[in-house]
Amino acid sequence: MKTTMKWVMSAAVFAMSAVGCGGASEATVEDMATAKQDLGPNREFYGSDTLKDAMIAASLASSANLNVQGKGSGVGEGCVRTGSAGYCTAGQQALSPMSRDFKAPCRTGERSNIIALDAxxxxxxxxxxxxxxxxxxxxxxxxxxxxxxxxxxxxxxxxxxxxxxxxxxxxxxxxxxxxxxxxxxxxxxxxxxxxxxxxxxxxxxxxxxxxxxxxxxxxxxxxxxxxxxxxxxxxxxxxxxxxxxxxxxxxxxxxxNAYPLSRGLFLNESTTNTRSTNERILYAWAYSAANKQAFENILVNQGFIACDTTGALKCGGVNNDGKGAGLCQ
Incomplete structure (x- = not known):
């Protein structure tokens, strides 16, 4: 159906060549809040295994310096919520790349952000x-x-x-x-x-x-x-x-009439958890006007599907930027 990118680094190089090395450039107050929380001792960042290679590439392109681990959406969700045994403590992450939405019920401050589609x-x-x-x-x-x-x-x-x-x-x-x-x-x-x-x-x-x-x-x-x-x-x-x-x-x-096993892919977030410097850099880069096309290019080069052909990250939600397009708004 699509050509899957073989090397993670090539996605990062592509993104960096497209947008330069400036990293995040149009952060909001929420994106770049001054409060800081550390991730794991080596900046471990947990979430979807499906999105693992794409998030490694995005971390490289944005200079977020995240140590992307994968392990599964359930682990990433736990790191945002009550913790995940053997991986993270409660609220250790404010962001979680996930191949599914948050499980109901939504917690205070949670937002489901669709970034691409997948089968x-x-x-x-x-x-x-x-x-x-x-x-x-x-x-x-x-x-x-x-x-x-x-x-x-x-x-x-x-x-x-x-x-x-x-x-x-x-x-x-x-x-x-x-x-x-x-x-x-x-x-x-x-x-x-x-x-x-x-x-x-x-x-x-x-x-x-x-x-x-x-x-x-x-x-x-x-x-x-x-x-x-x-x-x-x-x-x-x-x-x-x-x-x-x-x-x-x-x-x-x-x-x-959609393919029966279609799904959204998510960069889910808690707007109330304190986010680490690394997460703030990634989030600001991914959603900035200057760089969101580069972020989408990484996802597409990994074999995922852009939501809309007319612009990057047009995946629904109030502002059609994918934010709040899932269960938690």
Whole structure:
């Protein structure tokens, strides 16, 4: 569907060549508040694994000097809210890149900011003759029970080698919600950031690992974000609707006819948590008039989809800049 960028640094170089090295230039009072909070001891910044490479590139381009860790949207959300065991304390981050929205209920000061669109895809090897799958068959393939906990007749019988993201992943949350799944089949292998199998040596994230596994194993199927696409694998159509740019953009304008596993990608924030200097630099750069196109270019070069062709970050919300375009406003 799109060409996925192979090297993170190239995105940063592209962005810096487009906007220069001035970093953030049009910060608001909110963006550049003087209150300062440290992140982890080495500036660790947690959030979506799907967005990990894009956020590394954005940190480089903005000179934010964040130590982007990924680990999953659930970890990033915890770092903004009540903490995430083994990673961060409560309120340690004011920003969290996430491949899903905040979970309800919204907390005071939280804002859901859509920055791009994506497709959660079921990837198979290009040698597989399958090109389309129904939501019902996806549910039977991956889940033993549905979202209500009821056993799914005929489920978990496929001989395909199945891969999934871990339970801290926003991609897993989205997949379960949109497919209507509950408990996964016991034969589905979990791929987690920070604990990649030997077959994924050299890969930078769980998302890229699933891309490699489906590209190299003719019997494999795995779900992941769109940036897992690479030579050797193919994203299936779902319910006869292809994960094309046009069909994913309908997520914002015509959900009934959108690709069924379309989703927004977020740079979610707490406006009440004290934000670190590093976060303030990134946020001011990403949303400044001078640099937001460069930020969007990084996202697109990673294989994600711009919300609108007429301008950067036009992803809805009161000012059509994506801020407050999701659950929390």
């Amino acid at each position: 959660v895809n079921a990837f198979v090897n290009t040698s597989n003759a399958l090109t389309d799958i129904s939501l019902a068959d996806l549910r039977k393939l991956f889940f033993a029970t549905d979202s209500a906990g009821v056993a799914i007749p005929g489920s978990c019988t496929s001989t395909l080698t199945k891969y999934r993201r871990d339970d801290l992943s926003g991609t897993t949350d989205t997949f379960k919600s949109l497919v209507g799944g509950g408990t996964f089949c016991s034969d589905v292998t979990v791929i987690a950031d920070g604990a990649l199998p030997a077959a994924c040596a050299g890969e930078t994230s769980a998302t890229k690992c699933i891309g490699k596994l489906t590209a190299t194993d003719a019997n494999a199927i795995g779900y992941s974000g769109d940036s897992a696409a690479r030579t050797g694998n193919r994203a299936l159509s779902v319910n006869g609707i292809a994960p094309s740019v046009t069909n994913v953009r309908k997520f914002l304008t015509d959900k009934a």
